[in-house]
Amino acid sequence: MNAPVVIRGGTVVEASWNGPADVLIRDGKIAALLKPGAAVPDPAIRTVDATDRLVLPGGVDPHCHVGFTSGEFTSLDSYAECTTAAVFGGTTTIVDFAIPRPGRRPLDAAVAQRAKAGEGLCDSALHGCVVEWDDTTADQLKTMADSGIRTIKMFTTYAGESMANAHTILRTMQATRDLGGMVIIHCESDAIIVDAQTRAAEAAGVDAAHMACTRPEIAETAAVAEILAIAESQNAPVYFVHQSTAEAVELVADARKRGLVAFTESVAHHLVLGDGAYTGEGPERFVCCPPLRSAEAVEALGEHLFTGHITTLGSDHCCYDLDQKQVHRHDVRHMPNGLPGVETRLPVIFSRYVHDRGLSASRFVQLSATNPARTNGLYPRKGSLMPGADADVAIWDPQARWTAGVGQLHQATDYTPYEGMALTGRPTTVLVGGHVVVDRGELVDDTPRGRHLEASPLDFREMATGCIPAG
Numbered sequence: 001m002n003a004p005v006v007i008r009g010g011t012v013v014e015a016s017w018n019g020p021a022d023v024l025i026r027d028g029k030i031a032a033l034l035k036p037g038a039a040v041p042d043p044a045i046r047t048v049d050a051t052d053r054l055v056l057p058g059g060v061d062p063h064c065h066v067g068f069t070s071g072e073f074t075s076l077d078s079y080a081e082c083t084t085a086a087v088f089g090g091t092t093t094i095v096d097f098a099i100p101r102p103g104r105r106p107l108d109a110a111v112a113q114r115a116k117a118g119e120g121l122c123d124s125a126l127h128g129c130v131v132e133w134d135d136t137t138a139d140q141l142k143t144m145a146d147s148g149i150r151t152i153k154m155f156t157t158y159a160g161e162s163m164a165n166a167h168t169i170l171r172t173m174q175a176t177r178d179l180g181g182m183v184i185i186h187c188e189s190d191a192i193i194v195d196a197q198t199r200a201a202e203a204a205g206v207d208a209a210h211m212a213c214t215r216p217e218i219a220e221t222a223a224v225a226e227i228l229a230i231a232e233s234q235n236a237p238v239y240f241v242h243q244s245t246a247e248a249v250e251l252v253a254d255a256r257k258r259g260l261v262a263f264t265e266s267v268a269h270h271l272v273l274g275d276g277a278y279t280g281e282g283p284e285r286f287v288c289c290p291p292l293r294s295a296e297a298v299e300a301l302g303e304h305l306f307t308g309h310i311t312t313l314g315s316d317h318c319c320y321d322l323d324q325k326q327v328h329r330h331d332v333r334h335m336p337n338g339l340p341g342v343e344t345r346l347p348v349i350f351s352r353y354v355h356d357r358g359l360s361a362s363r364f365v366q367l368s369a370t371n372p373a374r375t376n377g378l379y380p381r382k383g384s385l386m387p388g389a390d391a392d393v394a395i396w397d398p399q400a401r402w403t404a405g406v407g408q409l410h411q412a413t414d415y416t417p418y419e420g421m422a423l424t425g426r427p428t429t430v431l432v433g434g435h436v437v438v439d440r441g442e443l444v445d446d447t448p449r450g451r452h453l454e455a456s457p458l459d460f461r462e463m464a465t466g467c468i469p470a471g
């Protein structure tokens with residue numbers, strides 16, 4: 001078993017409070033929070049200094065694609081590589097996806113992806129995925145739930161690849177609801193997008209510079225409205241991934257007021273980057289779905305970090321490199337969608353929202369660790385530093401100034417969409433299961449100790465009250 005550790009001199013930040021405390025770690029778990037300077041029984045205990053630092057529960061990234069194949073492209077990282085980048089960025093749990101290739105069973109995809117967890121430097125959980133309902137789907141979902149895979153990803157777009165029709169979505173919502181799980185869904189109306197792409201191809205073009213107009217905001221609004229109606233008809237909980245507009249977020253907030261258990265995830269790039277990126281050099285570096293939105297839309301979306309309407313913060317990490325992004329630079333319909341971001345999720349949002357705009361550190365932890373743990377059935381084992389939790393800790397320097405750049409990062413790709421961005425705040429030392437893995441910016445332990453985390457049945461009453469801050 002691993003040696004005990006005490007983290008001294010820092011400010012512990014939980015979702016619901018923060019204050020000075022020392023953190024005692026034993027057997028890979030948080031053993032106690034102590035009065036600063038309190039004596040500990042074992043004088044030989046290892047001390048980690050956190051003076052002038054925030055002591056955060058390690059981040060939980062609810063949306064992270066590892067080695068993901070879509071169309072002709074597979075994203076480039078292994079579990080070892082993705083989790084190495086994650087821990088450098090202060091994230092100590094990732095939730096990956098098992099998205100079946102056309103014709104493959106969801107359960108088989110899940111079993112294959114789950115087997116990779118042991119290569120990780122940190123723990124991981126998994127979302128399943130249903131594309132087409134058939135006679136075996138209910139049994140497959142039951143088997144997945146029994147092995148702790150309770151959140152099921154669905155898509156309203158990408159016809160012929162991963163898109164599910166409304167019948168399939170409704171039946172999957174019924175089944176996951178009854179299994180203590182929920183559907184998590186990518187909402188963009190495929191009909192509106194195909195039409196917008198067709199019209200763009202005939203006019204301005206479908207190269208990356210025209211990305212924004214090929215996937216208009218109304219495509220997202222339309223799909224969110226339809227999915228909310230299906231969820232309400234079944235009283236089924238639903239979680240919307242990467243909501244990119246305030247309008248979409250507000251539809252979900254309104255449904256919550258009517259009593260539906262519904263959650264909004266927003267991802268870092270939609271909160272920081274605008275569609276001006278598509279008019280600059282190398283626009284294919286920013287091709288993601290939904291696309292980056294206007295500066296005004298980014299501003300309006302960011303407001304909902306403060307209102308509480310955004311439940312979780314994800315990365316939607318997809319580790320493609322420039323070669324892959326540029327093969328079809330003249331046609332976004334064939335480009336690999338997605339941006340690398342598992343390592344930058346926390347620093348970018350901390351800098352732009354906590355440092356620059358006064359978002360509270362507790363709300364930052366709630367969005368980036370505690371709520372993702374809750375919505376994935378991992379709380380309070382993850383997303384908290386209360387006694388009994390896994391000792392996954394990010395010791396954070398809130399004043400560190402640095403410039404994001406691919407040379408500073410550890411993701412298995414040759415670019416970052418944040419290249420050259422001046423940032424304030426970053427993790428310095430990161431513990432995983434009580435082991436110091438990153439120390440003062442260096443990887444000091446690359447032992448793969450990753451475990452597949454089994455999601456507990458979701459407690460929707462606890463989630464509905466716990467995830468949404470009052471006021």
Ligand SMILES: [Zn+2]
Nearest residue numbers: 063065316317
């Ligand atoms: Zn995604």
